[in-house]
Amino acid sequence: MIQFLQISDTHIVKTGSLVSGRLDTASPLKRVALRIAELQFEVGQLDGIVVTGDISDDGTADSYALFxxxxxxxxxxxxxxxxxxxxxxxxxxxxxxxxxxxxxGKLNWQHKLGDLQLIGLDTLIEGQSGGELDKETLRFLKACLSDLKQTPAVILMHHQPFKSGITFMDSIGLQKGTSKLSAILGEYQGELLILCGHIHRNILTSLAGHSVISAPSVCSSFLFNTHHDAPIGFLKQEGGFLLHQWADGFKSIRIDPVRGDGPFPF
Ligand SMILES: [Fe+2]
Structure with missing residues (x-):
């Protein structure tokens, strides 16, 4: 079995700063690191941690060093x-x-993790909140998948390739490339899991017959309020992270940021 964690949207800023003047993001990541250390006793060795974007909030070298x-x-x-x-x-x-x-160039990459192929896609348009899968990135994905034949693969991308229902996040979702992505994925005969971040909420859906999962954010959450005029902003609610396992099929488990007391005997 292969098992890895997905953490997302850590939004780290340089030491001493707060996101939007009020959110400390280093402390939630430290709590998650403690939870991961505990988890290794509960589920055994982890083969990797994937981070689906917005690692930094301010793009500073200091924030990456702190992360x-x-x-x-x-x-x-x-x-x-x-x-x-x-x-x-x-x-x-x-x-x-x-x-x-x-x-x-773009930060597209692939890496073999045991029986799994990880494929990281770069959807960043610098200076903008929305993202894109441009021709270069789609070509990269197509070439990766055609080399793989039917090996199980995990595709990582920050922007969600689906409508979440959270209006303000859908307006800054994947602006370009979704239908081409769908066509490429639809041709793949092997097991495929698509993982994203960005919407600070855990949603499971599908695209071209393959599962798509958005991870919660380590530091904050966006309310699932589907009114078109819902307030724009974040909740001070840490979302935890996901554990993904592969053994003749994928299984994904959401892990809360804090373990809780117990287990107590029934
Ligand atoms: Fe984002």
Missing amino acids: KSILQPLNVPIFCIPGNHDARKPFRNAFEGTGYLPEK
């Missing part, structure tokens, strides 16, 4: 893709040398 300093003591390989709050240059500087990122 790494919190998670690196876990000694689990970490694989990151950028979100709309990330900036490619400091992102690449922070994670180069880990062996999976390309030296230049």
